[in-house]
Amino acid sequence: MTSPATSFDPRGAESGAVDDAPLLIARDLHHRLGGTEILHGIDLELGAGEFLAITGPSGCGKSTLLTLLAGLERPGSGTVLWAGEELAGRSERELSRHRLLDVGFVFQRFHLLGTLTLLDNVAMPGLMARRAPRREVRERALELMERLDVAHLAERGVGEASGGQLQRVAIARALINRPRLVVADEPTGALDSAAGTGVMEALEAVVADGAALVLVTHDDSVAARAHRRVAMADGRIVAGEPLLS
Ligand SMILES: Nc1ncnc2c1ncn2[C@@H]1O[C@H](COP(=O)(O)OP(=O)(O)OP(=O)(O)O)[C@@H](O)[C@H]1O
Ligand SMILES: [Mg+2]
Known part of the structure; x- marks a missing residue:
């Protein structure tokens, strides 16, 4: 897949790739939810341009781990380093x-806004970034939707599309700001195998462009496409190689 013709770099000069150190390092992450410890010490590393798959039974903590890796939540204890710098040391802003700007998150339950059209859902993070004119952001949004085969739904609302279509819209939204890290929670969960392959090709194109991808899946054929795989069980990594050698 080729880069869209109307490209823009929302991060400007901040976007230099870190090639010699892992892009993301998690050290001894512990996390509690509702009074229960869900993660019991996770160590994980991810390089730029790398695709890591995480598998494991329902409830083992995969989605919880993704929220910490993406900086959506602060870990109960342990550290997440982004390009060598600890995320917990940063202000909320x-x-x-x-x-x-740095992370594209594809949520397991999509989290699309019901008050916006699907095109506006995809474009919204691009508009919030305030790095390109509105017209350019909307063009890129439409191109991403085309790539994911949902452009014909651009003007529809969230209630007027299927689960699999919404999943692809959510992926387009995650890519709008050209993130250096894409975190995808079962991005093919609502798709048949043809649509799933299309989504994987779109995500792999982003990896080929140098982004890192962490993807949670229950589908072995999806996990098999990754550069590296780890398996979780009961809040721990129990198989695979979590660290870069
Ligand atoms: N807000 C919460 N309060 C209490 N417990 C929670 C909360 N959110 C999740 N949990 C529990 O934390 C555990 C891990 O949840 P998580 O969503 O990370 O699992 P998962 O591996 O992603 O599962 P699945 O494959 O079903 O998506 C589960 O036992 C879940 O019930
Ligand atoms: Mg989950």
Whole structure:
């Protein structure tokens, strides 16, 4: 897949890739939800341009781990380093900026806004970044939707599309700001195998462009496409190689 013709770099000079150190390092992450410890010490590393798959039974903590890696939540204890710098040391404002510009999150339950059209859902993080004119952001949004085969739904609302279509819209939204890290929680969960392959090709194109991808899946054929795989069980990594060698 080729880069869209109307390209823009929402991060400007901040976007230099870190090639010699892992882009993301998690050290001894512990996390509690509702009084229960869900993660019991996770160590994980991810390089730029790398695709890591995480598998594991329902309830083992995969989605919880993704929220910590993406900086959506602060870990109960342990550290997440982004390009060598600890996320917990950042202010709320800096963290929001990181989430908006550096990370594209594909949520398991999509989290699309019902009051906006699907095109506006995709474009919204691009508009919030305030780095390109509105017209350019909307063009890129439409191109991403075309790539994911949902452009014909651009003017529809969230209630007027299928689950699989909404999943692809959510992926387009995650990519709008050209994130250096894409975190995808079961991005093919609502798709048949043809649509799933299309989504994987779109995500792999982003990895080929140098972004890192962490993807949670229950589908073995999706996990098999990753450069590296780890398996979780009961809040721990129990198989695979979590660290870069
Ligand atoms: N807000 C919450 N309060 C209490 N417990 C929670 C909360 N959110 C999630 N949990 C529990 O934390 C555990 C891990 O949840 P998580 O969503 O990370 O699992 P998962 O591996 O992503 O599962 P699935 O494959 O079903 O998506 C589960 O036992 C879940 O019930
Ligand atoms: Mg989950």
